[in-house]
Amino acid sequence: MMGKDVEEVSASLVREYLSRKGLKKTIACMDEELPRTNSSVNNRSDLRRILHLEGLYKQNKVEEHSLKSMLEIIVKDRMSEGDKTKVGNHDDKQAYPLEQTMSISSLDMSVKRDQSCMESLLCDSPRSSESSMSQLPSQTPENTRKKSFAVHPESEKSVYRLPSSHDLPTVSKEGFLSEKKILDNDNQKNRSSRIRRGIMAGPIASSLHESNRRRPARKVPSSVTATSEDFRESANWTNGLNTTNTKSNPSSSLEGESRMFSNLNKGTIDHNRHERMSEVKHRLKNSAPSPKLDGLHVLEMVLDDIENEESLCGVSRTSMPELSLDKTPMDQMTATALKEIIFGSPMACFTEEWKQQNFTFSDTPGLKYGIVQKKGGPCGVLAAVQACVLQKLLFGESSSGSLDQRLEVSNVLRTKCLSRALADMLWRAGNMKRAVVAINTGRSLFIPIGRYKSDGILEMITYVTVDTLDDLTLVLEKHVRQFESGPFGCILLTISAILSRTIATIQSDMDVPTSTLIGAHGYCTQELVNLLLCGRAVSNVFDDEMKLDSGNGNFTLLKGIKTRCNIGLLSLFEHYNICKVGSHLKTPTFPIWVVCSESHFSVLFCSSEDLATDHCIEEEFDLYYYDGLANQQEPIRLTIYPHCPAEAAQSDSDADSDLIPPLELCIRTKWRNAVVSWNDTDPIL
Template sequence: MGDPGAGHAAPAPLQEIASRISDLSKWREIFSSCGLELNSTTHQPGPSRAGPGAPGAGESPGSQPPSTVPRPLRLPQGTGGCPISPDTAMRLQQLLFGSTAPLFSCEWAAARFRFHPPRSHLAYALQAGQGGTRAILAAVQAHIITFLLFTRETECTHLERLRRLGHREQGQALATALAETLWAAGGGGRAVVCLVTAPVTTMPCEGCRASSFTERIWLFEFSEKAAAQEFISDHINCFKGEGSHGVILFLYSLLFSRTLERVQEDLGDAAPLLNISSGNITCTEVMMMMMMMMMMVTIISKMALAARHCHKLGAGHGLHGRLPVCPVRAGRFPQAVLSLLLTGRASPRQLGGGGGGREPEPGAGHGGGGEAACPRGCVGFLRWERARRQRQVSPALRTPRLPVWLCSLSGRHSVLFGTDSRLLSDWKAERIFHLYFYSGQQEQTQTARLTIDTHSHHWEEAQREGPCSPGRRRPALEMAIRTKWPGATVSWSGTDPFF
């Protein structure tokens, strides 16, 4: 029967292991609350997490931490596709971050295409994320609005087209928007859809850290847009389900549709595609977490000392005991990704600006370096920065074929649109008209309605005023609208301007 004492020796190591796991869980909760991420591949049960079905199926909200590996998709026989190769996975990471280490943060891992409740004021709208993911969601949102307002056949008119959406219509609109964007990235001849499959298909190359996500990717290539759209529609939960990593999957699909080689050519010397200031850095080692906590304790201690110092000097210097504020400027989302989403090419110059170069000379064109001019698409782009000097968006993007614009307002992304398809093709429609605005902010519960008057002279009278003029203090959205319609006045229809 064996040594009788053996049965009493085992519990001690097991108790020690259980205690360490418990301590690790506590640290995981602490760092998760700080927006940091532990490596999800280190302490996961493995097979018990990988059940059949689409990502998010049968799960209650919040049942799966955002940093976990997405639930795998079990594809039927004969579906096709091919696994990502180790070399391709490494080149993908290198293109994204300039490094082979996976650097997506918790906010990226949690990001997915999630709509507001169906048949509500914002039934058409995606719930926006934070940081870099918000720009991608806003760009897809613009394509969704284009489909719902100007492509989909329905008896509903104007905003009713957007409000009377059920779950099925929301999925259809999302599948169409994703397929349109991927097809444009593929040059109108191909689209590649990335999904996560059950087994780990490849092992990471030497020097390339395993993420347990990229190594599970399968690539499905389509030579017809309708087939790609149908495939996405059949697997729409892979992009919108909880724990699906839907935004990352779409970004991968976008890059493979364009091909990694062409994206690299588009970027030129501007690589990598993403950067730390866009919210793409993540801590994956426990030691890094400990260092971060130590840094936080040090900062808090210094702030406490500074507070006492400020309290002593407050009467003489007007500080009134307040803590010194360290301004943190949010990183701008890379223009190359915005260009890929809007034009199908990952070139910042397509938006009318370059990667840090000077402003193009008048009449010099918009491509630069022999690049073709940006064609007019269905979705446009408007930008406004509260800076003394900013590059002008190309005329083709300011005047798209349909009145739908992705807006970049001081680095925050939103959508502006009209319901009249003739607005940009009939000058008579541009006298007085309405535009609608969705910011993606949680506080917004209804679509904002703006009235634009292009024949008012109120703005022209203040042209020569200084930097502190009323025009300089106007909302960023109004200033962006005036980059398209100079001299226009904007009325918020009784709503207080909020962007």
């Protein structure tokens, strides 16, 4: 259990460093290969407390040039400890002329090498970085070990030996040597030997067990000799791991090391040991380079770019406050329940039409507000989202200017409206109390067994639960690219809405608990559309509830729309007397309607909010129509004459019904005697 805790804390320390440096792709790669768990440390103050960094953190805050990350604070403390011991040793070098000087020099080099190892770890793949950090010795102030080389008794002038873990000379803050007893175990030997030799700078296995199994630690000889040139070359490789094709000047630390070792007798080198050092350096130079991140599909990964003080899981670097997220990885039980409510069977899978659909906007001039539907199937979800996006664009706080100006939106504005529209939909589904956002991690989180068919989607989802609308908006603004540009955007919204409402509540919403949200041929059912528009997965579109007498004093309760909705609905089925759309949907808060016509959903909207409040409008008005599947090339503007003379209405109704566009029939379910002008646009039949 302790090993797992060390791994989680180490991973959090690395993530905190990467987020402070703005390394988005590296964080994305790390989250893909090693997703966060419930044991992850998601708060900076908790991380400081676990690592006992409160004192160092306070000192750092008051400095003129304070460091941003805890890893840098730790490294700076280690380096400053080395400087203090060098000063103390200089004052007392008469009492300890040779042994202490070499110990202090070795300590300084060891500290710098530890720093180099950490920097190299952060340049390698995130998974390797986290695993490597988990194997480093504890670096808290209370547990910091000062490393040094001891002088070999037989050759004090030029030969060093590595001390045993039983009797490790250390240097106190005052600059005097002291003895510290250390427990000897195999893991500690492996870690200390790797750090001294620089092996931890390269990619290593994901766990200590795998590391020992794949690459056994070589035994460190009782004495290892090297010249200043050897150490300088090794340090140059460690510090310059990712400086290929760039000029680098010798650092001051390397010059210091050169001066420290310049007085060694170079003629007393043990050639066998020198060969071993060369072999180690050769292995280091030929170790695998860090992976290229250019080819990563980072759109469906979770990105962290945090500048806030306390949170490791915030959602913006500049404008978003700290946010602690409750993340839950998908398990097979939840995935099975989701498939039951969506398809009716855990053996069913999403079709390719659903998998490929997201909320990508059109680039056609005049239609940049429109979401493009690639193929038939998820049109109900797309139309509901399109209507909510139009609500934000036309009647949001920032909306101003003419209709053309409001609809000719920038990429940034339409993405912002999308994230806020999704937030409203999920918040309604969660009964204004909670919401859940499904996120694609890019890797499978469980291995399906038994009667469950994998489709490579539900298995990769982690869902985040939030308790306020502000937090929900922040999460969606951070992950909106997964919905807008990711491969499963439409599915992620559907899963988010179901989990926000909860599966049990959705079943209680339906007239028949065994109903599904996706019907035959991959089409959205009315329950799914109502869930997104009204927040409840009811099966009907009439107002309130209806009781049907079943005889013998029994009755069947049919559930409808309880309150007035922001977005309305018009249905061709009402024209054929199959259903009755109630006023809660027919007269919404905003003049925007989802249109259900011939098993397809599209959108009608008006730029004047007065149309929603004036129930007896007399003058003509314009409605705009958008169908994401129709490959529109220009806006479609319809002029509605709500109260035409009876003769005109009668002549129009006497026309061949096959020649009347279904859209006009839907419009007349609200404005009964309306005449529709298509304004030089070919009617859609």
